[in-house]
Structure formats: structure tokens, C-alpha cells
Amino acid sequence: MKDTVDCDIRQSLDRISSQMRRDYSESLRELNLYVGQDNLLSRLWVGDGITQMQLCEHLKCEPPTITNMVKSLEQNGFIYRERDKQDARVMRIYLTDIGKELEKPVEIRWKQQQEKLLHTILPEERLLLRRLLKQMESNLL
Amino acid sequence: MKDTVDCDIRQSLDRISSQMRRDYSESLRELNLYVGQDNLLSRLWVGDGITQMQLCEHLKCEPPTITNMVKSLEQNGFIYRERDKQDARVMRIYLTDIGKELEKPVEIRWKQQQEKLLHTILPEERLLLRRLLKQMESNLL
DNA sequence: AATAAATACTTAGCCCACTAAATATATCAC
DNA sequence: GTGATATATTTAGTGGGCTAAGTATTTATT
Numbered sequence: 001m002k003d004t005v006d007c008d009i010r011q012s013l014d015r016i017s018s019q020m021r022r023d024y025s026e027s028l029r030e031l032n033l034y035v036g037q038d039n040l041l042s043r044l045w046v047g048d049g050i051t052q053m054q055l056c057e058h059l060k061c062e063p064p065t066i067t068n069m070v071k072s073l074e075q076n077g078f079i080y081r082e083r084d085k086q087d088a089r090v091m092r093i094y095l096t097d098i099g100k101e102l103e104k105p106v107e108i109r110w111k112q113q114q115e116k117l118l119h120t121i122l123p124e125e126r127l128l129l130r131r132l133l134k135q136m137e138s139n140l141l
Numbered sequence: 142m143k144d145t146v147d148c149d150i151r152q153s154l155d156r157i158s159s160q161m162r163r164d165y166s167e168s169l170r171e172l173n174l175y176v177g178q179d180n181l182l183s184r185l186w187v188g189d190g191i192t193q194m195q196l197c198e199h200l201k202c203e204p205p206t207i208t209n210m211v212k213s214l215e216q217n218g219f220i221y222r223e224r225d226k227q228d229a230r231v232m233r234i235y236l237t238d239i240g241k242e243l244e245k246p247v248e249i250r251w252k253q254q255q256e257k258l259l260h261t262i263l264p265e266e267r268l269l270l271r272r273l274l275k276q277m278e279s280n281l282l
Numbered sequence: 283a284a285t286a287a288a289t290a291c292t293t294a295g296c297c298c299a300c301t302a303a304a305t306a307t308a309t310c311a312c
Numbered sequence: 313g314t315g316a317t318a319t320a321t322t323t324a325g326t327g328g329g330c331t332a333a334g335t336a337t338t339t340a341t342t
Binding site for chain 3 (some may be wrong): 063
């Protein structure tokens with residue numbers, strides 16, 4: 001019953017990702033953040049002043065998604081936007097002080113979530129798991 | 142660097158699920174379906190005439206989500222709703238002929254997607270992968 | 283220089299998913 | 313039987329994510 005195994009794998013993947021999203025989302029609400037916004041901010045913590053197109057590539061999503069996320073994050077005071085001097089088409093995104101302060105608390109919650117997911121999995125198993133997941137990831141390209 | 146491994150696992154999971162969603166979504170558009178709707182229909186193909194609450198439990202989502210999905214599926218002619226005779230609070234959901242006809246084409250696309258994801262993974266590896274995923278799944282409960 | 287094509291972003295409109303609050307109906311308790 | 317509580321669904325509003333179409337601005341072509 002190879003089919004049953006494959007089916008279980010897919011369903012597990014679905015359930016894990018939706019449950020993770022729910023859990024993590026709840027955890028982020030304490031910081032007045034929505035799930036997905038942390039991902040955008042984490043790119044800015046590496047270095048801000050980047051364009052929306054660069055955010056698109058990093059988040060692997062379409063431009064309108066970034067427009068909306070950026071609007072929401074700006075309204076909540078975590079980031080601000082400035083039009084590029086050289087190229088007036090481009091918007092550059094910067095962190096506010098409030099946005100910068102979120103790095104640590106987000107990291108804590110992110111690690112907690114990670115540990116909840118993996119705490120029963122042995123180190124060798126994690127290595128193996130990583131290999132298999134990477135393989136599936138490249139299968140989808 | 143155990144941390145790096147864990148981090149990779151989480152990121153892989155995220156990327157796999159979002160890429161799967163995108164791919165599968167595109168594939169379902171040929172059938173005039175949106176991703177998620179197939180899941181609701183698949184419960185009805187097992188047996189229709191069930192209530193929205195039962196769909197909630199099956200899809201593990203909240204009642205308003207079902208209200209919207211059902212509305213959209215009804216407008217597109219895949220299902221219809223009837224108020225329960227015994228309990229007027231309850232709506233029972235039934236498949237139309239068009240909805241019934243979707244079972245096979247959806248199954249084909251679903252299997253294709255599954256195979257794309259797993260085709261490089263060996264049978265023994267799939268068994269192991271399933272075990273690890275199930276373990277993570279229960280870690281989240 | 284004037285026109286065409288490419289790039290960066292926005293708007294409008296869907297879908298999935300959520301919370302909070304409202305509505306309708308059923309059931310339980312006194 | 314009447315009031316209180318529980319259950320099933322809907323409405324309103326928010327966010328992530330998408331596509332199609334629109335707006336600016338820049339660059340390439342002629």
C-alpha cells in the first residue's frame with residue numbers, strides 16, 4: 001500500500017503547516033503581529049532600505065501581497081517607506097525603532113515553536129529529515 | 142549547529158507547503174476549483190448530506206470559513222444546501238451532479254501533485270518520513 | 283526627440299482562515 | 313411555560329495570497 005503511505009505524508013504535511021500557522025499566529029498576536037509579517041521583518045532585520053521587489057523575492061510572493069503587508073506594517077508603525085531618489089518607481093522600506101525592537105521577542109517565539117515541533121525527534125533523525133525535506137523542496141521546482 | 146538543522150527543517154516545511162499550495166491551486170483552476178474546496182468536496186464524495194459543523198471538524202477550520210466556502214461552491218453549482226427538517230438550525234450539504242463528476246479529475250491532479258513531491262524518495266525513506274511527520278504532527282497537539 | 287517596451291508598484295476583486303458579535307433555533311431548568 | 317443556556321450558522325471586518333488590469337517612471341529603439 002505505497003499509496004497509503006504517500007497519502008499520509010501529504011496529509012501530515014498539510015496538517016503540520018496549518019497547525020503551525022495557527023499556533024505561531026496566536027503566539028505573534030501578543031506582539032501585535034500577524035503570521036507572515038515576521039518573515040518580512042526578519043528580512044529587514046538583516047538589513048533594511050531594500051525595495052519591495054527584493055521583499056517579493058525573499059518571501060516568494062507576488063507584488064500585491066507585499067503592497068498589502070507593507071501597508072499594514074506601516075499603519076502599525078513597524079516600518080516606513082521612502083521613494084528612491086535615483087529611481088522614482090522604487091519604494092524603499094525601513095524599520096522604525098518599534099520595528100527594530102521586535103527582533104528578539106519574535107526570535108524567542110519562533111524558537112519555541114520550532115522546539116515544540118521537533119522536541120521528540122533525535123539529532124540523527126533531524127539530519128535525515130532535513131535531507132528528505134530538501135529533496136521534496138527541489139522536486140517541486 | 143543543531144539550530145541550523147532545525148531552522149532548515151522549518152523553512153523547508155514552509156516552502157514545501159506554500160509551493161504545493163501554489164502548484165495544486167494552479168492545477169485545480171482548470172476545474173474551476175480553488176485550493177481547499179477539493180478538500181471539502183472530498184468529504185462529500187465519501188457521503189453527502191452532512192452538516193456544516195461536520196465539515197468544520199473534517200477540515201479543522203472555523204464555522205465562518207465553511208460558510209464562505211459553501212457559499213462559493215453553491216454559487217458555482219457544485220453543491221446545494223437544505224435546511225434539516227428535524228433541526229432548523231442545521232444546514233445539510235449535498236453534491237450536485239456537477240459536483241459528483243469532479244471526483245475523478247480531482248483525484249488525478251491530487252495524485253500527480255503527490256508524485257511530483259515524492260518521486261525521488263525511496264519506499265523505505267517514505268516510511269521513515271511518514272513516521273517522523275506523524276511524530277511532529279502529534280507534537281503540535 | 284518621440285515612441286515603444288520594460289520595470290516597480292497599486293488597485294480591484296477573489297479565495298482561505300481567523301475573531302468577535304449577531305441571529306435563529308433547541309434544549310434545559312425552575 | 314418562561315427564562316437561561318447551548319448549538320448551528322451568518323455577518324462584519326482583518327490578514328495572507330493570488331490574478332488581471334492600471335499607473336508611473338525609466339530605458340531602449342528608431
